[in-house]
């Protein structure tokens with residue numbers, strides 16, 4: 272029994288998956304060995320996309336602010352951490368097996384799946400449930416178990432972290448002592464997490480190994496509502512600021528039944544994926560639950576002294592928890608367009624595939640081409656590209672093929688600007704700069720290129736609001 276689940280994936284998803292492979296964003300992992308279900312590798316452009324997403328988050332959450340510091344904790348932690356946090360007992364999803372086709376499904380998400388059994392021609396699995404094919408739901412723990420040291424057995428068991436957040440709570444004392452921060456303040460972390468998901472799928476939307484960006488904001492009790500509202504709005508704006516279509520974004524407050532017992536509120540930032548609305552990020556009020564639990568289990572004193580009240584208190588926490596890989600996929604989907612830009616010589620629609628990435632997210636910022644591979648143009652283009660690279664831009668050099676084809680190849684990977692060296696460059700030092708979205712071209716002196724691009728980037732750049 273494995274990942275036989277098939278969520279409805281329409282044509283758009285297939286095209287994006289194909290573009291990701293063709294252009295080096297995302298590959299099926301272990302492909303030369305037949306692939307490993309739901310595991311992915313990020314290629315040359317994918318890794319740049321991930322780095323840009325993480326950098327934009329880090330800038331917005333950490334380096335642009337005074338009240339938040341960063342952390343990078345270990346993936347394998349003491350098993351006691353997971354006992355205290357409740358993950359050992361409660362980090363489960365309800366699982367059902369289909370007696371007919373042996374597939375497994377998450378019982379709380381049955382509405383999302385179609386039956387993988389050919390016999391039933393992609394019918395919704397709720398019909399299989401109605402036919403009585405499913406076992407009773409049972410809890411399945413999502414943590415990956417492993418062993419520390421050469422000997423297996425009791426005492427050697429350890430877990431791969433299923434979230435980055437607990438690494439923050441267990442370092443609370445260290446960070447507070449080292450940085451002398453007082454509430455309200457935050458600790459942020461980006462890193463890999465692992466969950467043995469029952470039904471991974473929808474490309475990199477849900478995988479068993481993924482990256483998260485989480486921040487725990489520690490506040491005096493009683494300020495929960497204020498900071499919760501603040502972070503819900505702040506995080507929603509982050510996606511909008513990076514160019515995500517606001518019509519495909521929404522906030523969804525959780526119903527009471529969805530909340531963990533210690534939580535008094537949680538709101539998801541959701542995106543309208545080709546397979547429906549789903550979570551991008553959750554912003555949760557966690558009260559004092561985590562610090563209290565770790566305090567009780569470890570005997571460490573995780574409190575602050577309130578000078579006015581002359582008493583110790585355990586800070587409360589508001590947590591925005593986002594996914595790196597899920598965000599990267601969202602930026603890809605949201606940026607994707609097949610745009611008709613005229614008709615070709617045979618009268619057929621001329622369609623270009625373009626990724627309208629925000630320049631902060633785009634893997635390549637500027638591509639440089641010689642118009643033709645002669646008359647000294649390659650040398651000049653080579654020099655211009657090297658200079659832009661030294662000035663800190665992510666560049667790409669290409670001299671092969673017709674110029675129109677080269678533009679299209681850059682459109683397809685979302686490069687916002689292309690610079691072309693032509694005959695006039697040799698005469699007067701001006702180059703053509705082409706805009707990806709409008710496809711308009713203008714001329715500018717090569718010495719002004721870096722400033723010009725910086726200005727354009729600046730005009731786009733999202734600024735975190737404090």
Ligand code: ATP
Nearest residue numbers: 468476477478481483550551552553592593594597
């Ligand atoms: P779900 O209900 O979809 O299982 P969750 O509510 O358990 O997710 P959180 O624990 O809040 O998710 O994790 C925070 C973020 O981490 C999610 O919003 C998502 O962006 C990302 N994330 C969680 N699980 C996965 C996964 N299996 N694959 C990729 N990203 C994930």
